[in-house]
Amino acid sequence: MKTRLKKLSALILMLGTVFVLSFPSIAHAADTGGTEHFELTVVENKESKSGAEIADLTIKNISGKTGTNVTFEADLPTIFHDKDMKKVTFKVGTLKAGESKTYQVSRKAAGTVATTPLPTTGNNATTALPTTGDMARPLVILVGLFLLASIATIGFRRFQGAKSLFAILLLLVGLGGVATVYAAETYHHRDEVRNHAVELAGTTYVFHLAGEGDFEEDNANTGDTGGDNGGSEVTNxxxxxxxxxxxxxxxxxxxxxxxxxxxxxxxxxxxxxxxxxxxxxxxxxxxxxxxxxxxxxxxxxxxxxxxxxxKTYQVTFDSTGGEAVASATVNHGQTVSEPVAPTKDDAIPNVSSVPYGPAPHDFIFKGWYTEPDLTTPFDFETPMTENITLYAKWGLPITEAGLVNTDVAVASYADGKLGTPGDAVWFANAWFQILDEDMDDDASNGLQALVIKIEDIGQHKFHGSGVDYFDTSGTNGYDLSRTNGGVGQVIDTWYATNIASNPALVDRVQKVALDNPDYTAFSTGIIFNSNNGPFDFNNGPITWFCSNWHQDNRFATTLDASGNQQAFALSYGDIHRHMGVPEADSEADSNVSLLNFSSKPSYILLRSPGRSAQSAGSVNNGAMNDANVQYPVTVRPALSLLID
Known part of the structure; x- marks a missing residue:
């Protein structure tokens, strides 16, 4: 029995001596605390299209050293649980300094958990890690002190010879030194994150994460050994x-x-x-x-x-032919200040004084828009996130009963409708009476108004030559007048001189079709006086009269994309259809107040046939009339204008 006790005492003595001599290095090698070595994170994988909750778990080496035998553990929340597994462990292996690896965890329909390694991590968040190894070193020291006391007691009782005791101690010191050197080269480290809250599909869940691995000491020889520095160790x-x-x-x-x-x-x-x-x-x-x-x-x-x-962005202001506006530079997310409204004029000096005096400018500014076709107004409260170009919209100066409004929208006018006496628009250095604010009654494409020039362009015959409205072939008289020096040619010349040469003005003129009937079309529906018609072309011109000439509501001017941009004389059809004048039973009842101008003579030539073969339509002192084709009458051109 004593022999066995002696052997057991000797064994405890040797083990204890080794532990005492090497416990500082053992404690160091077992260190799992101190400086954080791993960054452990969880984020929701929002790119998933499967409808199942998927999380990306990432481990990142932030120690500045290469880790080996690295493992990554995660206690999963209940949303990922099945009956067999509540924890997943990833064998990462070697993880270089700064390197990270991401693993995707998802729950399958069958109730099992699927894990997929991903090549990279997209997570930028950092989770603070606790130090978990600080208690290991004091515990090892206490155990070592206990063993040291045991060694001293057993040693002095068991070994009476000093030489034997000294020899055994030297042997154990050598073994402890080897353990110390080996333990000093590498150590094991573990980091944990407890109760890490993550929102998945709108609900918050809690993960427990842990990462551990082996690392080399800072003075370990992982690189070349220098020759000139006495063989000191370096790291790579x-x-x-x-x-x-x-x-x-x-x-x-x-x-x-x-x-x-x-x-x-x-x-x-x-x-x-x-x-x-x-x-x-x-x-x-x-x-x-x-x-x-x-x-x-x-x-x-x-x-x-x-x-x-x-980040800065350039806001460019395209005044679309108006006064230049400087661009602005705006920081990301900031708004741009609205510049002072620019002005715009055509090339014609504003000298007209009939009837209201010249307008301050030829166009009025109507705001900034986000595209060249001017469909979307720009909101100056919009935060800037990119370069942008804004485009100026322009309207025409419009009066309300003689008052020039250069900064008020059309819809704000007193009677709520343009086309009443006194409503006029400034265009081509002149005022035009507004006869119909929108010829097609469709405001979605703008106000395409029928207008007539208030200031006349002189007195002219309907025909430059010829005595009848229609010629012997039945050709329309207004078409003839555009080539024989008559009213049509006078109006065409005025348009070419004052509008066609100015692009800013031409853009406002709308394309129209003039429904100019030949004799056959005109005579259908006309009531001729007895024994005075119809026209007999075989026997030459015969004087004829019709009873309802001023009631003719046919042959009105129409907007037509395939038509022409042009000025023209009005027709009886325009007066009835666009101006709303009733087809009165008598000439005296056919009052056209919008065409009652103060200049004399007060006749206005129309392009329609009159009551006889030798007359063209006219308006005299605001009442419908006719005039001989060889009698000089005041000429006022009409236009279809985009006024807003």
Whole structure:
């Protein structure tokens, strides 16, 4: 029995001596606390189209050293549980400094958990990690002290010979030294994150994460041994530190370490919604070349500096022929100030004084729009996120009963409708009476008004030659007048001189079709006086009269995209259809107040046939009439204008 006790005492003595001699290195090798080595994160995978909850779990080596035998554990919330598993463990293996690996966890329809490794991590969040190894070292020390006391007691009782005791101690010191050297080269580290809350599909869940692995000591010989420095040990693992705008950053998705001699290390560039990043520099004055990577042969810890500047956008104002407006530069997310309204004029000096005096400007500004076709008004409360061009919309100055309104929208006029006495629009250096504010009664394509020039362009015969409205072939008289020096040619010449040569004006003139009937079309529906018609072309011109000439509501001017931009004389059809004048039973009842101008003679030539073969239509003192084709009558051209 004593022999067995002696052997057991000897064994305890040897083990205890080894532990005492090596417990500092053992404690170090078992260290799982101190500086954080792993960054452990969980984010929702929002790109999933499956409808199932999917989470991306990421482990990142932030120690600045290469970790081996790395494992990554995750206690999953109940949404991922099935009857067999509540924890998943990923065998990461080797994880270099700054490297990260991401694993995707999802719950299948069958109730099982699927895990998928991903090539990269997109997570930028940093989770603070607790230190979990601080209690290991004191515990080891206490155990060691206990064993040391036991060794001393057993040693002095068991070994009476000093030489034997000393020899055994030397042997144990040597073994402890070997253990110390080995333990000093590597150590094991573990980081944990408890109660990590993550929102998945709108609901918050809790994860428990842990990462652990083996790491080399800072003085371990992982590189070459220098020859001139006495054989001191060096490492090929180095850290990368970043400063942005003078502030050290650690929570961005960047590379925070590199291994020299393995391969070039690319530097990631942070991106910002509202700012531009300068790139990385090796100095805090941001001078020299931008650094994008660390060369394979580089060594040493690196520090890089970058800065941000607000993103700016250019707002360009296209005044579409008006006064130039300077562009503006606006920071991301800011609004642009509305500039002072520009002005716009045509090339004709504003000298007309009939009847209201000249307008201050030939066009009025009607706001800024986001596209050239001027369909969407720009809201100056809009935050800027890109370069933009704004386009000016222009209208024509319009009066309400003689009052010039250069800054009021059409819809604000007193009686709510244009086309009453006194309503006029300024165009081509002259005032035009508005006869119909919208010829097609469709405001969606703008107000395409029928207008007539208030100031006449002189007195002229309907025909420059010829005594009958129709010629012997039945050709319309107004068509004839456009080539024989008559009223049609006078109006065409005025248009060519005053409007056609000015693009800003031509853009306002709408295309129209003039329904000019030949004799056959005209005579259908006309009531001729007995024994005085119809026209007999076989026997030459015969005087004829019709009874309802002023009631003819046919042959009105129409908007027509295939028609012509032109000026023209009005017709009886325009008076009835566009101006709303009733077809009165008698000439005296046919009052046309909008065509009752003060200039004399008060006749206005129309393009319609009159009551006889030798007359053309007219208006005299606001009442419908006719005039001999060889009698000089006041001429006022009409137009279809886009007034708004």
């Amino acid at each position: 693992n180095f850290t990368i530190t970043y400063y942005i705008n003078g502030v050290k950053v650690t929570n961005l998705s960047l590379v925070y370490g590199y291994v020299a001699g393995e391969q070039a290390t690319d530097l990631k560039t942070p991106t910002y919604e509202a700012e531009d990043f300068s790139g990385w520099y090796d100095n805090d004055t941001y001078t020299g070349d931008v650094i994008t990577s660390i060369a394979k042969g580089a060594t040493g810890d690196k520090v890089f500096y970058g800065k941000t500047t607000p």
